[in-house]
Amino acid sequence: xxxxxxxxxxxxxxxxxxxxxxxxxxxxxxxxxxxxxxxxxxxxxxxxxxxxxxxxxxxxxxxxxxxxxxxxxxxxxxxxxxxxxxxxxxxxxxxxxxxxxxxxxxxxxxxxxxxxxxxxxxxxxxxxxxxxxxxxxxxxxxxxxxxxxxxxxxxxxxxxxxxxxxxxxxxxxxxxxxxxxxxxxxxxxxxxxxxxxxxxxxxxxxxxxxxxxxxxxxxxxxxxxxxxxxxxxxxxxxxxxxxxxxxxxxxxxxxxxxxxxxxxxxxxxxxxxxxxxxxxxxxxxxxxxxxxxxxxxxxxxxxxxxxxxxxxxxxxxxxxxxxxxxxxxxxxxxxxxxxxxxxxxxxxxxxxxxxxxxxxxxxxxxxxxxxxxxxxxxxxxxxxxxxxxxxxxxxxxxxxxxxxxxxxxxxxxxxxxxxxxxxxxxxxxxxxxxxxxxxxxxxxxxxxxxxxxxxxxxxxxxxxxxxxxxxxxxxxxxxxxxxxxxxxxxxxxxxxxxxxxxxxxxxxxxxxxxxxxxxxxxxxxxxxxxxxxxxxxxxxxxxxxxxxxxxxxxxxxxxxxxxxxxxxxxxxxxxxxxxxxxxxxxxxxxxxxxxxxxxxxxxxxxxxxxxxxxxxxxxxxxxxxxxxxxxxxxxxxxxx
Numbered sequence: 302x303x304x305x306x307x308x309x310x311x312x313x314x315x316x317x318x319x320x321x322x323x324x325x326x327x328x329x330x331x332x333x334x335x336x337x338x339x340x341x342x343x344x345x346x347x348x349x350x351x352x353x354x355x356x357x358x359x360x361x362x363x364x365x366x367x368x369x370x371x372x373x374x375x376x377x378x379x380x381x382x383x384x385x386x387x388x389x390x391x392x393x394x395x396x397x398x399x400x401x402x403x404x405x406x407x408x409x410x411x412x413x414x415x416x417x418x419x420x421x422x423x424x425x426x427x428x429x430x431x432x433x434x435x436x437x438x439x440x441x442x443x444x445x446x447x448x449x450x451x452x453x454x455x456x457x458x459x460x461x462x463x464x465x466x467x468x469x470x471x472x473x474x475x476x477x478x479x480x481x482x483x484x485x486x487x488x489x490x491x492x493x494x495x496x497x498x499x500x501x502x503x504x505x506x507x508x509x510x511x512x513x514x515x516x517x518x519x520x521x522x523x524x525x526x527x528x529x530x531x532x533x534x535x536x537x538x539x540x541x542x543x544x545x546x547x548x549x550x551x552x553x554x555x556x557x558x559x560x561x562x563x564x565x566x567x568x569x570x571x572x573x574x575x576x577x578x579x580x581x582x583x584x585x586x587x588x589x590x591x592x593x594x595x596x597x598x599x600x601x602x603x604x605x606x607x608x609x610x611x612x613x614x615x616x617x618x619x620x621x622x623x624x625x626x627x628x629x630x631x632x633x634x635x636x637x638x639x640x641x642x643x644x645x646x647x648x649x650x651x652x653x654x655x656x657x658x659x660x661x662x663x664x665x666x667x668x669x670x671x672x673x674x675x676x677x678x679x680x681x682x683x684x685x686x687x688x689x690x691x692x693x694x695x696x697x698x699x700x701x702x703x704x705x706x707x708x709x710x711x712x713x714x715x716x717x718x719x720x721x722x723x724x725x726x727x728x729x730x731x732x733x734x735x736x737x738x739x740x741x742x743x744x745x746x747x748x749x750x751x752x753x754x755x756x757x758x759x760x761x762x763x764x765x766x767x768x769x770x771x772x773x774x775x776x777x778x779x780x781x782x783x784x785x786x787x788x789x790x791x792x793x794x795x796x797x798x799x800x801x802x803x804x805x806x807x808x809x810x811x812x813x814x815x816x817x818x819x820x821x822x823x824x825x826x827x828x829x830x831x832x833x834x835x836x837x838x839x840x841x842x843x844x845x846x847x848x849x850x851x852x853x854x855x856x857x858x859x860x861x862x863x864x865x866x867x868x869x870x871x872x873x874x875x876x877x878x879x880x881x882x883x884x885x886x887x888x889x890x891x892x893x894x895x896x897x898x899x900x901x902x903x904x905x906x907x908x909x910x911x912x913x914x915x916x917x918x919x920x921x922x923x924x925x926x927x928x929x930x931x932x933x934x935x936x937x938x939x940x941x
Contacts, residue, residue, distance in 0.1 A: 310392055311334045311365075312331060312392060314330075315331050316330050321408050322409040324412045325381065325440065326378070326379075329376070331374070331390070331403075332364050332374045333375065334366075334367065341372055343355055343393040344391065345391050345393075347388075348381060348387065348389070348407065355375055356379070358372040358374065380472065382409065383411035385406060385409075386409060388407035389404050414444075414508070417511075418433060418434075418512075419435045425512075426516055427517070428516050429488075432483055433495070434462075436480045436481050437480060438474060438476070438480040440473065442502040443502050444460060444499045445502055447482055451491050451494060451495045454491040456486060458484050459484075459485055460479075462482060488515060489520050490520040490523035490527070492517070494514055495513040495515050496508055496511065497509045504599070516529075536743055537745070539738070556620040557577070557586070557587045558589075558628070558645070559577060559588070560630070560641055560642050561589060562635040564593055564597045565591055566821065569658065570591070572632075572658075574589070575733060575923040575926075576728075576923065576927050580931060583927070585931065586620045586621060587606035588618055588620065590609050595608050597821075602735070615641065617645070625648070627652065628652050629646060631656065632658075633655075633656060633659070633661065634657070634693045634697075634698035634699075635661070635690070635692055635698075636688060636692065639697060652707070652934075654705065654707045655702055656711070657709070658715075658850070659845075659849050660718070660845060662676070662695055663848070665693060665695070668766075668767045699720075705723065706937055707937055708720075709727070712848065714847055714848050724937070726929070729926060731921040731923045734923070735824070736824040739859070740860055742831060742833075743828075750791070752789065755789065757783075757790045757834045757835065758792075759776075759834070760793045760829070761773070761792065762820070764796045765799060765802050769840075772839040772840040772846075774806065775887070775889045776792070776892060777803060779890075783897070784812075786893075788897060791815060792815070794814055794816050794817065795817045795818065795819065795820045795829070797818070797819050830856070834906075835899055837864075837865045837866075838853065838887065841888065842867065846867065847869050847870065854871050858881075859914070862909075862910055863882055863905075865882045865887060865896070866884070867885070867891075878905070880912045881912070881913065882899065
């Protein structure tokens, strides 16, 4: 551009600087004059990502050197991809050439997740139980799951409904034409502003607010007398203990691969995640592989390890240093763990450690409804047909243990199952000290919860399956016995029922049980557990309980309440009347008697509360367990 032309082409950008385009929408104002003041030139914005034309002209009389109002002002609006762009503002010469009169940086922010409600109404209040329809879109990636949220409710939506209007507002989003949704069911009773929660293709979560307020008073599951607009009473927020100092970094870091039989939502995953985090803090590299639902890794708070699926791990696992695993820690002898571990051992030549946390053959027998002795007599073909991938094969499991370089066990009793000559290390479970610690009872929250003044609250978290169904039934029967005998007791229960363990008893116990279902994030449990007066682990000494260490026990002790448990596994090690209340059989009659005594004997209750905290501090520590495990790994002979 010649000096003469430059003198004749004048212009300025008046939008605030640095130029920013929020939500991907560019909006720039300015003015420009060319050779002929009476005929201002066309202007445009050009970037390496695209060009935006003039959107609107504006009459201006305040431009330097120009007193008469002419249409030299302009607005440029449009969409550009997110990122920082070099923005060239150009004017068109009478001969058709475009010349730059201003160059600036332009930061275009990514357009966020957005949504709109069209039925029953985009704004106002909805009091009727109706379907909700609208659109929901993240410009950069498809929505995989969508739910409506208001008050205590969350309702899933059907996706991929066609839309003809959304693509016009989001021309760069290929999936905009299928951004419609409809709630799968009509609105349930609840009150609150309506929001949309989306899980995106990359696994992240996005939220969008709407202008609709839901106020549905009742439905078949909620009594009309419930006031959803009542003042909320929050659970007490306890003061977190100071975080422990970081462990010293190891001089000999290891690549450790843990192989789990279930998702990151399982109890086994709680143990592995805690150990992997502590090992990572000490400088080791950890990867955990699961057979399905790798997205459940999000249930864990700030994991320091990598999570992958079994099918991805089959091709080999490579760590940040470019090497494979040096230790493969197979978490139990279950078939899906065994088969993957054997493949990876052949590929990487790693040392294999097998962890035992249950009498697997007893679990198989209880799950199949056939005695262990009977299963042992079955042919290989019949066992192959009966044994699912997530349980342990009677023969393959023993052979797997025999080929292991070493064994770890959750309790010393399991050492009976360790092949002769194999090194074995016991790992007690613990509780996450970031959230499980002594908490006072939140009485403000308890008052409306107690159906009868002076009621006692028990708490039990965990799934019910074939192996523990009978003993959990005893806990429910104890609650019924106590209430029928004039002792008001409420059981707060979390977890899933994988079998029908109550039958006709369900209706009788329902008035005394507050069932909260599955709590996906384990760190949400402690504030609920603080509502309890007593924790109960039902059961008795048998082929199942003698070989296990219930994961909930360290968490019971860490909260600081009296713990009632049977004389098996941990119950054989604690002191009755000091650390816990130990029963020969924690059945319905035994549990009812223990609760009755604890209600009457306040000094005993206080002593057991303090004793539980002291026992937890002395015996339950993931840091100490991980340090001992790392030493055990280091003691293993190198792979040939």
